[in-house]
Amino acid sequence: MARFIAKRVIATGAVLAAGSLMLTACGSSKIDGNTGAAPDASQTVNTAGPDAALVAMLPADLKAKGTLTVATDSTYAPDEFKDASGAVVGMDVDLGNAILAKLGLKADWQSADFGSIIGGITAKKYDLSLSSFTDTKEREKQIDMVQYFNAGEAIAVLSGNPDKIGGTAADLCGIKVAVQNNTTESAEIAQTINPACLKAGKKIIPGGGDKFDAQTDATTALIAKRDQAMMADSPVIDYAVKQSNGALQKIGSNYNNAPYGIVVPKGSPLAGAIQGALKDLIKDGTYTQILTKWGVASGALTADQIVLNGATS
Incomplete structure (x- = not known):
């Protein structure tokens, strides 16, 4: 897929007012009193504890940090968007939280302009990003990408x-x-x-x-x-x-159709740990549970498709 600066999926916000349908532009997905929820957004997901082998792959500074800064463009529901309370939610958010839990870490989700995220990763402003980035060879020149989901246009x-x-x-x-x-x-x-x-x-x-x-x-x-x-x-x-x-x-x-990739700094051992965590989540069913929760299970990858820097174009 020719996704050059590619992105992801939307946050819509429609309200019925004076007999006409209008979409809000405030970054949330509030629709007619609905908070923009997924098909079953109230559903909880597995909260498996850390995988010791994966935790051992992390550098000491990340272990000590405990909470990683995760950038996302929160206008792209159902992948990442803000709910009625202003919290960042979505498929990528649930998946990112589950991945970091496997690594004994937590996420500090920060909303960012999509076009600024990769620069923020290379500048060490953010530790990683889940933001519906299509994995491309051009992007792989700047950062590493762990493929995790398949989407089309x-x-x-x-x-x-x-x-x-x-x-x-x-x-x-x-x-x-x-x-x-x-x-x-x-x-x-x-x-x-x-x-x-x-x-x-x-x-x-x-x-x-x-x-x-x-x-x-x-x-x-x-x-x-x-x-x-x-x-x-x-x-x-x-x-x-x-x-x-x-x-x-x-x-x-x-x-x-092409895979999305989780963005991490070039050469970071975090990539391998994330790759392992994703495979764990596929094996224990959490991955499928999250995708089903947000109505996007058709984009699921298998464990052998969770690859690092696998762009073909």
């Missing part, structure tokens, strides 16, 4: 598809498309879709897409009819459609 439109947009990226020529900045999808528009539109003698996606720093704002723009379509990672699109009270629909099939 997808397209959403207003319910009923009033503009009769086809279900593929090739059908978006001349269409106003909402997209989050610094994502796979924004790169795809600039590097693949618009050049192909020009080659075919068609209009390009205006402005290279209607770009937003937060995925919540991209979703808001589509529901408000500022845009005609939205591109995002498949879990994000699926979640946005479910949470939109019928305002949105998905068109076409998922495409460009």
Whole structure:
């Protein structure tokens, strides 16, 4: 998958007011009184204790630190977003907490602009990141990535598809498309879709897409009819459609499937420990439990697919 600055999945926030559906842009996924919960967000998950062999892999400074700083762009439900209380929640959050528990550590989740996270890792501002990053060879030049989940890209439109947009990226020529900045999808528009539109003698996606720093704002723009379509990672699109009270629909099939990677500093022994923890969580059922809780079990990887720096493009 050609995810260059790729990202993840959305936080939507729709409220029914004065007979019209509007999406909030405050970073939470509050929808019509619902806190943006997953299909079963109240479900608890296993809390297995530390694995001594994995703890032994950690450097002394991380053991002494006890709590690691984990960066995430909390506008991308159901992977990572803020609930009604302002707490960062989601699939990545549950998974990150379970991984660190296996290592005898805790997480201090910090919301960050998606485009700044890798720089924050290399600058040692953050210890690691779970934020729906697609693993790419370009990213692997700066940081290490432990693959943990498989996602594709997808397209959403207003319910009923009033503009009769086809279900593929090739059908978006001349269409106003909402997209989050610094994502796979924004790169795809600039590097693949618009050049192909020009080659075919068609209009390009205006402005290279209607770009937003937060995925919540991209979703808001589509529901408000500022845009005609939205591109995002498949879990994000699926979640946005479910949470939109019928305002949105998905068109076409998922495409460009590729693994997400947990981001750690280049050469850090934390990568191997995380890899081992993930395999433990798959074996004891916690991994499947978390993905099922957030309605994204279709993206599960097997233990032998939990690899380090496995990007193919």
